[in-house]
Amino acid sequence: MNRVTLAIIVFFSTAFVLYWQVQQKQGDKIAQGPQIERPDYMATDLNSVAYDEQGNLSSKVTAKHMEHYATRDTTLFTEPVYWLYGEGSDSPWRISAKEGRLKKDDTQKAYLDWDVTLEAIGKKEPIQSVSTRHVELDLDNKTMTTDAMVYIKGNGFQSQGKGLFADFNNETVRLNDQVTGTYEANK
Amino acid sequence: KQDDLKQDLSISAKSQAGDLKNNKLSYFGNVKITQGSIKIHADEMSAVSDEKSGHKVFVAKGKPATFSQILDSGELGTASAYNIRYDSISGDLVLKGGAELDIGGSKMKAETIRYNIENQHVTAASSGDGNDRVQTIIPAENYQEARNKNKKSSSKPKTKTEKKQ
Numbered sequence: 001m002n003r004v005t006l007a008i009i010v011f012f013s014t015a016f017v018l019y020w021q022v023q024q025k026q027g028d029k030i031a032q033g034p035q036i037e038r039p040d041y042m043a044t045d046l047n048s049v050a051y052d053e054q055g056n057l058s059s060k061v062t063a064k065h066m067e068h069y070a071t072r073d074t075t076l077f078t079e080p081v082y083w084l085y086g087e088g089s090d091s092p093w094r095i096s097a098k099e100g101r102l103k104k105d106d107t108q109k110a111y112l113d114w115d116v117t118l119e120a121i122g123k124k125e126p127i128q129s130v131s132t133r134h135v136e137l138d139l140d141n142k143t144m145t146t147d148a149m150v151y152i153k154g155n156g157f158q159s160q161g162k163g164l165f166a167d168f169n170n171e172t173v174r175l176n177d178q179v180t181g182t183y184e185a186n187k
Numbered sequence: 188k189q190d191d192l193k194q195d196l197s198i199s200a201k202s203q204a205g206d207l208k209n210n211k212l213s214y215f216g217n218v219k220i221t222q223g224s225i226k227i228h229a230d231e232m233s234a235v236s237d238e239k240s241g242h243k244v245f246v247a248k249g250k251p252a253t254f255s256q257i258l259d260s261g262e263l264g265t266a267s268a269y270n271i272r273y274d275s276i277s278g279d280l281v282l283k284g285g286a287e288l289d290i291g292g293s294k295m296k297a298e299t300i301r302y303n304i305e306n307q308h309v310t311a312a313s314s315g316d317g318n319d320r321v322q323t324i325i326p327a328e329n330y331q332e333a334r335n336k337n338k339k340s341s342s343k344p345k346t347k348t349e350k351k352q
Contacts, residue, residue: 021209037199087279116221120207123207125207125210125236126205126207126210126211126212126234127205127207127212149349152203152205154212156243157234157243159198159203161202161203163329170208171206171207171208172204172206172207173205173207174202174204174205174316175203175204176200176202177201178201179197179198179199179200179201179202179203179214180197180198180200181197181198181201181203182196182197182198182236183195183196183197183198183216183243183275184195185196186192186242186243186275186276187191187192187194187195
């Protein structure tokens with residue numbers, strides 16, 4: 001029994017003990033009945049920046065809190081804020097919401113829920129702000145869609161409609177249906 | 188009516204598109220505008236801010252786009268053209284393309300008609316290439332009425348309750 005074999009035995013026994021402990025903990029977890037799924041990792045005051053192939057700033061996202069669930073491969077944000085830079089435009093679009101989800105099959109798609117507001121930074125004409133209940137954000141094509149009611153506020157007017165398609169590359173915001181609006185009287 | 192221009196202007200349409208690059212907001216599909224007694228109906232309408240005056244100007248397009256307003260006299264003033272440009276602050280109306288105007292029975296047809304709903308001034312112009320004319324039709328009784336009105340108002344100031352002679 002020279003020192004080498006001794007070292008191997010010691011190594012393997014500690015490995016076995018550790019493995020056995022981990023199994024124990026896993027076992028406990030399942031043993032305690034339906035477990036509230038705990039996130040695999042969490043981040044607070046998250047800030048991430050993405051650049052496109054030419055190295056231009058493509059999008060930025062910040063969030064108060066983020067949880068990632070490996071089993072469902074879903075990421076949940078609270079108070080996410082996205083800044084999206086359309087092609088050839090230096091001023092970004094800002095999209096904020098109470099909650100956000102990234103989907104497993106396509107991380108380039110974000111679903112934002114509750115008090116979603118969209119505004120073009122630095123551009124107050126012809127639209128100042130767009131608000132709705134939920135949107136689907138496509139970070140690849142830089143588009144945003146919803147079928148919910150959408151409320152637009154502009155300089156001296158407001159309008160609303162059902163369903164929205166916003167294209168941040170050619171900077172257009174479209175209300176799809178049932179549009180009504182009011183322009184304030186010029187006192 | 189007199190205070191039409193002081194009213195809020197409301198719009199309904201099928202869809203709306205905001206184009207931030209060119210600062211233009213357009214409405215499509217059965218577009219209806221109401222401001223007091225003023226009604227504009229068009230297929231498409233865009234709201235732009237006028238460079239000179241900075242006013243909010245509505246450019247309506249239709250086959251034709253139509254405009255109507257109840258005049259102070261209670262009569263209906265209507266206008267139609269392929270392109271109607273309406274300045275909601277100054278009350279200037281520019282009708283282009285097969286323009287027709289009918290104010291209290293006096294009709295006018297021309298390529299372009301400018302009409303201000305505040306002071307009801309009208310100027311009309313043909314396209315200038317010679318094969319179209321400005322036509323104005325003033326029905327007989329309107330002419331008489333207009334003449335009496337001038338005689339009366341020049342003789343004594345207009346009173347609130349004016350008995351018909």
